[in-house]
Every structure is written in C-alpha cells, then in structure tokens.
Amino acid sequence: MAFLRDIWYPAGWASELNDQLLGRTLLDQMVLLFRDANGTARAIGGRCPHRFAPLHLGTKFGDAVECAYHGFRFDGTGRCVLVPDEEGPIPGGMRVPGYPLVERDRVLWIWFGDVDKADPALIPDLSERLSNPKYVALTGTIVIKANYELVADNLIDARHGQFLHASVLKGSGFYEAPHEITHEGHTVQINRLIKNTTAPSTYARFLPDPTIPVDWFTTTRWDPPGIFQLDNGCTPAGCDRDAGVRRPGVHLLCPETETSTHYFYASVRNYNLDDPVADEASREWQRIVFEEQDKVMLEAVQQAMGTTDFLSLHPVLLRADNTATRLRNTMRELLRKEEASRKSVAS
Amino acid sequence: MAFLRDIWYPAGWASELNDQLLGRTLLDQMVLLFRDANGTARAIGGRCPHRFAPLHLGTKFGDAVECAYHGFRFDGTGRCVLVPDEEGPIPGGMRVPGYPLVERDRVLWIWFGDVDKADPALIPDLSERLSNPKYVALTGTIVIKANYELVADNLIDARHGQFLHASVLKGSGFYEAPHEITHEGHTVQINRLIKNTTAPSTYARFLPDPTIPVDWFTTTRWDPPGIFQLDNGCTPAGCDRDAGVRRPGVHLLCPETETSTHYFYASVRNYNLDDPVADEASREWQRIVFEEQDKVMLEAVQQAMGTTDFLSLHPVLLRADNTATRLRNTMRELLRKEEASRKSVAS
C-alpha cells in the first residue's frame, strides 16, 4: 500500500536530535536528521548519491554533513556543497532530497509530498499538551514491528484496555460507560464521561480529597495520518478539568516500513510536576503498557497476518470497530484524493 | 507442495497440554490447543477472526478461551460465545475453525480435512507401545527446521545410523544384516534380525545373563503421514521378544511449515521401569541422537537444498533408497486421491 505523502509526519521528538546525526527510515525511505550550525533541525535523504553510503555514519561540519565514505558534504537542503579533490563544478545530480522539517511543540514534523503544499499551518497543534507550563510531559520512542494502521487501531479502540492492560487497568468498568463519537473534517474524537462517581484508585491518590465524588473523563482525538491526543482524568464533580488530576497523552505514529512503525509517545500530567516519584510511575506505566503489552500484542498480530493486508484477511468487525474503520477509510480517501491530484497535475 | 488433509496428524503429546493454552503451527496453520473444563483436549484455529490476535496469548475461562486483545471468547468448537459490551447477536462469521481432536495413547491427534471423514478408528493404534504397563515411555518434542519428508527419509533408512550416529552405535555391523521389507496397504515395515549372536554392549548390560547368545532385532514400521513404530532389542536366542531387553520407539511427525517439522518421539523400554539412571541414559540418547545428530544434519540438508523440492534436485538414489521413495510415492498417491475426491464432490 502506498503512503499518503502530502501531510506532515512526526519524524521524532526534538529532544532526540542533539549534536549527533540521526538516521531513521520513514515511509520506507532513509532519512538523515541533524541540526545545522544554528541548531535548526534539518531532514535530508539518508543515502549518499555517490556510492550509497548511509549519511548518518558521517560527521557534522557546521551546516553540512560529511559522508563517512568519501567525504562529500551536503547541506540542510540536500545540496552537495563539497566534493573533495575534484576540480570543476559539482554535478547537478549530486544531491539528496531535502525534506521540509518543522520543529514545533517538541516534535519534529517532516513532509514527504509536494513541497509547494508543505504549509506549517497544517501541522496539528499540540502546544496545549506539549508546550504548556501547567503540564510536565515524559516522552519516549519505540519501534513496533507492525503496520502503522494496526497501531492506530489499538490506540483508537479503548476496549482493549480492560483485557490487554488488565494488569494496570483492573477492570474498572469504565469501558462500559456511554461514549460519544464526533467527526469534524478528518478529525475523529471519542469522549467518555462518568459524572459524580468515586475516584478510581489510580487518580484518587493524587487528588487533594480522594473521598469527594468526581467526574471521570477520557477523550481520544485522532487526526491523520496518526496523531492521537488524549485527555484522561478526574476532577471534583462539576468542576473544570484543570481542577483535578489530569493526564493528557500524545501518541504520534510514523510508518517506518509497511510492517513497522515509529511510535512516539508522551505521558503528560498536571500534578506533582517536579516529582521524580511521579515521573518514575509514569515511566513504569509506559514500559508496561506500551512496550510489554501493546508492542508485544501488535507484533504478534502482524506476525499472525504475515504480509497480507488487514482488510484482505476479511476481519470480522463489529459495531465497536466502526471508529477504527473510519480511520482507515479516511486515510484511503485522502490517498485517493492525493493520487487524483497528482494525475490531474501530470496531465 | 500441498499437505494431505484427510488423515490424523499428531499435534503433540497429551502431557504437553496442561492448564495452559498451547499455540502451535501445524500444516502452516495457527492452531490453539487447550483443555476444556472437563480436561478434554480441544483444537481450534489459533488466530482471532476479529483483529488476528494469536489466541494462545489469551486466557482460559472454563470451556472457553478469551482473546488477550479484546476479550472475545471461543469455545472448544471454535464458536464465539462472548463479545464483550456488544449488544445483539454474535455475527455468524465470528468463529475460528474447530478441529476434531482425539487424545489417545498419550498422543493428541488432530484432523484438518473433511470433518465427515474424521473417524477415530483411523488413528494408528499405539497402545501396545504407549499405554502398556510392561513399558515405560519417555517422550520429547523438538522442531526440526526441515521438511517432514526429509525427517521421514531419515527415520526409515537405518543405514545412516552407522555414520551419523557412529558415536553411539559404534559400527556394530548390524546394518549389514539381511532385512526384509513388507508392505501391507499403506504400511511399510522393515525387519532386521540376527539370530544366535553375542549381545551388543548397549543391550548386554541390561540382560540377566549377558554371556548367553541372543537374537538381535529391529523393526521399523511406517504409516502415513509420518507415524513410525520401532521395536529394537535382544532376547535370549529363540525366546519371545519380551523375554529380553526391548526398546520399542515411537516417532511421530507433523509438518509445521514446508520447511519445518514437529518431531514427537518416545523412547520406550521393558526393563528398569522405575530407574532414574536408565531414564537419564535414555534422555542422553535422545539429546545426542535426535538433537545433536539428526536435527543438525537434517537442518543442514534443508539449508543445502534451499526451498527447492527434494525430487526437483534430482537426487541420485540407490536400491537402498527404494523404501524411502515408497514413502514419498505413497504420500503422493494419497494426495492425488484426496484431490480427485475433492474435485468429484465439487462437480
């Protein structure tokens, strides 16, 4: 299956990109991420056009990256700026692709499609969660050896929590709560809310008074191609969400290949902001839930599917799967539009 | 190459199936083995039809298995008996295949073909060897990364013993003994017998009087698809086989994939029944002969062949290979018959 190209993809957390070169396969392409002399994050093709050395094995020289094999240098636009020992002009073909890259709200956003359409205004706004002094956010990155839509299925469908994550979610009964699903443009949002209930234990211990009734809420928002914004918490009944314990989350997916996915996650909280114990609890949650449970299951599913496409295997889907299906359909619709637009430009 | 389907395959030793779920790939299909609330062994498709999670990652609830991903439950017939949180009837397609499974003589027998033909009377009778108080049987299971017919070639052809297993068989000269080969139906049997000879050392030490002359015998019987029954031993010359030291063996093959095989073996003996030292000697034999020698050689052969079919590589076969060839031809004949029978039903 082709990947949508005219859209911003998350390439990594800004904090992953330090002084070193970072090689990453995204949408089946080798990409080199690095910061130029000003610290501006750059993304260019990751394979030298001369003799195909991976550029991430090289070295940074100011604004340019030197290939480790023969010393060719490329700048942040992908232009070759130095060919050692060669007289005469640098051949026009001696370049790698340069990809629009925007660092915003702690995320590196990359664009693989038509450069003229790479409008930074189209980048999902994660500032509320990731650049907000009222929160602390703990980020992490893993690769899951499963197609990115399988990972999205997992994130949009909270039902699996009570089974796959039973060890930490302990059959709270929350998943039976009525929920509403809204669509606006390509955005899909699911809201669950139980009003005036007893605070569940995972929140209660952080509430000022764990004995008073609370409104318990979760919100999951999806935007293409794999941008998930969560909002989970408990607030004293009838109060604003910020009045209680709030754990918004961010999950960003970028296909590595057809059968593997970069999974960038952030656990965000509005309490104990400067508390290593709360940090450690959050890290433990990430390790258990994302790595030991989600990753293990999703990789087992991909293995059980082989390389056959999900829909070609005729899954037996139920009403509760409609939302996941809507995500897939939205991606297919966007892909069809993009292909049609390519063809009309070409003709 | 297609696998024969209308035949009982060994799926494992009964003792391998305890309270836990057991996932196993058989004939290229994911299968889940488990015991229901009565302890009855069951076999159903191993992949959830909803989102393709491997069912062996799940949990047993009474007679049913709960998928670890979304909590769907399937009973021992493959029928879905619970869809969490879903109103209305369970969709008809929400089921996995149920495979006839019979536990008999310590073996789990599974049927992948036409259910109407799954007659337990067709199961090879191993009771004499495996359910007989006069014997003790030590069972084991390994996977050999080689096509099951290569493993069968190895088992039917005793000549390799004096080379591949020279370290334990020590060039006894037994393989030069005259042998007779009999065929009856699809059964092939090879008998070797040396009358009135000195007991070989591996048997002598267990004989009441190692100095008296013995009749030394081996019998190998094959039935499709890969059922081997051996009978090896020494008995005082002229006496019944039970009068001496007797080591019947059982070797059961089930294809895992085109290039890997489940190999279930049992070493059986009629002496020192309750003797940990004799057990340990038997285990040591199994480890050396089956794991260090047969498995290593068979996997090297498969690697040397790549994925090319044995006959397509034009092996140079000799008279002594006729028996192995007969096994292959029998399997092909059965397969042709089965395909013809499928077509005549379809038309």
Place this chain on the structure above:
Amino acid sequence: MAFLRDIWYPAGWASELNDQLLGRTLLDQMVLLFRDANGTARAIGGRCPHRFAPLHLGTKFGDAVECAYHGFRFDGTGRCVLVPDEEGPIPGGMRVPGYPLVERDRVLWIWFGDVDKADPALIPDLSERLSNPKYVALTGTIVIKANYELVADNLIDARHGQFLHASVLKGSGFYEAPHEITHEGHTVQINRLIKNTTAPSTYARFLPDPTIPVDWFTTTRWDPPGIFQLDNGCTPAGCDRDAGVRRPGVHLLCPETETSTHYFYASVRNYNLDDPVADEASREWQRIVFEEQDKVMLEAVQQAMGTTDFLSLHPVLLRADNTATRLRNTMRELLRKEEASRKSVAS
C-alpha cells in the same frame, strides 16, 4: 548478475586448509576443500548428490571424504569411490563436480569454468609478495556481506582512506598527490609518488634515520576478477624501494553470493621480520581498517542498496570514479566474451 567462470578465483589461504574439511560457498555454490593423503589441496562440490548432506560435515579417509549422513565416499576429483553396503557398480550420476585447484604462493586458486581452459599459467603471480624471504606476510580472511564489486570499488579508490580511515591515516595529504593510472591488457595500476618529502609518522619510526627526506609511494594494481596487489612505503629519497620501509599488500576477493564476498588479505612488510610487536601492530591495523571500518561501511552500503544492482541505482559518479568504473566495465566485457564463446561452442 552472472559470475565470470573462465578465470581463477582465490578460494582461501593455503594455511586455512589443514587436516580438516573446509566447506565454503563460492560463486553461490557449495564447495568442499580438503587435502588428500599427499597433502595436495582438492576442491569438489560441497553437497552430496545422494541426499544433499553438506560434505564438510563428514570425515576424511585417505584421499577421500566420507559423507557424514550415509557414508558415501568421494575422491578429490569428485568421483564416488564407495557406496556402503551396495552391491553392483556405483551409478554414473553419483558424483560431485571436481574443480581444478592450484596451491601457489600461499593461495588456493579454484576454477569454475570450462576445465579445458584451466591453465595454471593464467594464475596471477603473487610470488614476489607472498613467497619472498625478504618479506613477512600476515594473512587473514573475513566475509563481507556486500557484493564483491562494492569491495573492489573500495580497494581501487584510495580517496576513501582519508575519510573512512581517518583515525589511522590522519589526513596526511597524500591523497592529493598527483597519481598516474596505467592500463595494460586487463590490468589497471595506480601509482602515487611524493618525492623528497618528510617521512610520515607511520613509516618514520621504522626508518634507520627518520629525519632524512624520503620518496613516499603507493601502488595499487588490479587484475580480474578481484586481485589487488599494493606496494606502499617510504625509501630514502632517490633510493630503490627496498632500501626503505616497504609494505606491499595483497587483497583477494571471491564472491560468496551476490551480496557477500570472501575477502582474503595479506599485510606484507620488509622490516622487523621476526618481531611480534610489528606483527601485533599489523594485526591491529587489519582489525581496525578492514573489519571495523571497511567491512562496516560496505555492509551498510549493501543494506542501503538492498538487492538492487549498483548501476541500476544510478550512482552520481565523478572523474575520480573512472578507475572503479573501468574495473566494472572490464568484468562486463570479460563476461560478454565468455558468454559469446559459450554460445559459439554450443552452436
């Protein structure tokens, strides 16, 4: 891509072949190397024609090799000389290929093509470097998981030294020195010479007087299919090369598969002949330069290329790549000639 066949390939160092059997895949074929009773090196097909057991798992009996599986024996010509327990003549097809093999100047040379053309006079003469009492030669063998032409590109193009091997070559400026390239028949030779210069540190410490001006030289000679002879050193200005410190090298390539190469190297020197410290320095150089740097880079390049052919990926090549291109073109020319010659014989 097909491999050239009517040419001598290096199969290994003579010292690698002792009393044991040596199995090696060369040009995608399993080959067995062994010494017969006289110590003469032999090469035959590595897979038994009976049931495809790798012969290197077997045992040597005088001039023959016994297959570990069923005891068939093959002599150094590939002829089957023993079939255990079988009466009557050995079938004509029961043989493996016998390959012409010549042990010369510490190298085992093998011929896969038309046997009538296997003239030992065509073997490259490495005696000056490898059988010369004025030198000591330290040999080694590695497998590089990259196509052999990628390895040849690396060896013919000294420019990579100042980048990939910067840690040991320390930007000496030598690569900017003018060089001349000569062609004679299929031989390509590159000579670099800086006259009357200061001795570089890696040579200076072995010169009798490191302060006197030197002529600093490197020569790289290539012959098909992958025979590299180097000559590097410093000699007091105006003197013969033997008067100074001289480090000839030999690098021999033999394809293992399309994407892996046997790399046989020898580091040769004309000083401190019997000096374990100099030996150790040479071994350290080999470990760093060939294993940590060249091998790692070449395998990364092959991975970045996938299984696509180098030229199909449209590398952007420069003037300095002309020599590497000449090597490829020479190999293609030889291959075309060989194919044409085969066809004319066939018609």
